[in-house]
Amino acid sequence: MQRSELERELEALHSECWGWALACCARDSELAEDALQTAYLRVLSGRAKFDGRSSLRTWVFGVIRMTAMEEGRRRRSWMARNVGSDATMGLADPSPGADAAAEFSEQSAILIAALATVSPRQREVLQLVFYHGMTIEEAARVMSVSVGSARTHYERGKKALAHTLAELRIR
Amino acid sequence: MTLSDDDELRARFDALREEDRRRAPAFRGALSDEWPRPLPRRRAFPLVWIAAAGIVLTVGIAVREIRQHGPGPYTGSASSFGGGDTVSITTWRSPTASLLRTSGSEMVASSRILSSVLDGASRAAVQH
Numbered sequence: 647m648q649r650s651e652l653e654r655e656l657e658a659l660h661s662e663c664w665g666w667a668l669a670c671c672a673r674d675s676e677l678a679e680d681a682l683q684t685a686y687l688r689v690l691s692g693r694a695k696f697d698g699r700s701s702l703r704t705w706v707f708g709v710i711r712m713t714a715m716e717e718g719r720r721r722r723s724w725m726a727r728n729v730g731s732d733a734t735m736g737l738a739d740p741s742p743g744a745d746a747a748a749e750f751s752e753q754s755a756i757l758i759a760a761l762a763t764v765s766p767r768q769r770e771v772l773q774l775v776f777y778h779g780m781t782i783e784e785a786a787r788v789m790s791v792s793v794g795s796a797r798t799h800y801e802r803g804k805k806a807l808a809h810t811l812a813e814l815r816i817r
Numbered sequence: 818m819t820l821s822d823d824d825e826l827r828a829r830f831d832a833l834r835e836e837d838r839r840r841a842p843a844f845r846g847a848l849s850d851e852w853p854r855p856l857p858r859r860r861a862f863p864l865v866w867i868a869a870a871g872i873v874l875t876v877g878i879a880v881r882e883i884r885q886h887g888p889g890p891y892t893g894s895a896s897s898f899g900g901g902d903t904v905s906i907t908t909w910r911s912p913t914a915s916l917l918r919t920s921g922s923e924m925v926a927s928s929r930i931l932s933s934v935l936d937g938a939s940r941a942a943v944q945h
Binding site for chain 1 (some may be wrong): 822823825826827829830832833834836837838840841842844847848
């Protein structure tokens with residue numbers, strides 16, 4: 647695939663990629679921007695190669711996920727070296743917190759808060775299925791896990807999320 | 818988990834997606850040179866180098882001290898234990914060998930004579 651063609655494809659996917667990058671970066675928009683740009687550069691420079699075994703979207707999501715994990719680790723390590731352990735407390739658990747939900751509508755803020763209560767894998771599969779409309783099989787490919795494992799995370803995550811949302815609604 | 822729960826989840830995620838879409842940065846901005854914000858790099862305090870230098874220095878001083886004041890190389894001779902003249906290992910006796918000597922050891926030494934007498938008696942019996 648030519649670079650210009652890849653650019654066009656990425657541009658068409660950009661808003662979805664942005665949503666996925668946010669999810670992978672605990673909704674830290676600054677970190678998500680960095681991760682997304684690094685992922686785009688990897689794709690466009692050919693450092694990450696599309697082999698056509700899955701859809702381009704699934705593959706790009708996988709690249710974004712890996713890049714976000716690396717960026718997160720780099721950020722935490724930098725914080726630990728330069729600022730001290732206190733500053734890394736907020737980065738220790740990459741789950742969306744109250745700060746991430748502060749700028750959103752009440753409904754979205756409740757969803758972000760509820761997503762923070764499920765495990766990272768459950769959060770990923772729920773985001774891929776409900777936010778991006780992927781199948782469990784596609785989600786499993788993005789997450790580099792088996793379909794059975796993704797299905798288990800999906801079922802348990804959905805149950806836990808519905809339960810938390812019901813609790814938050816009651817309050 | 819009912820279908821209505823699924824629908825509710827889907828509706829909530831749809832709303833979040835719309836809000837995210839509005840906040841998305843421009844795609845062309847993502848490809849520009851200005852976007853990357855590399856973390857400011859501060860030269861790490863060279864603690865590792867200081868520790869390594871300290872270890873090397875300590876080892877160097879220790880080796881020098883041992884060479885200057887320590888015992889000479891072990892020769893393997895018996896004299897290194899007793900401090901006397903060099904003797905062969907076959908003739909060398911332990912300084913504590915006398916402690917092994919017990920009373921009545923002479924009796925044990927005479928067993929050879931007794932044995933020879935018995936040997937003579939048994940020879941005479943055979944001749945008769």
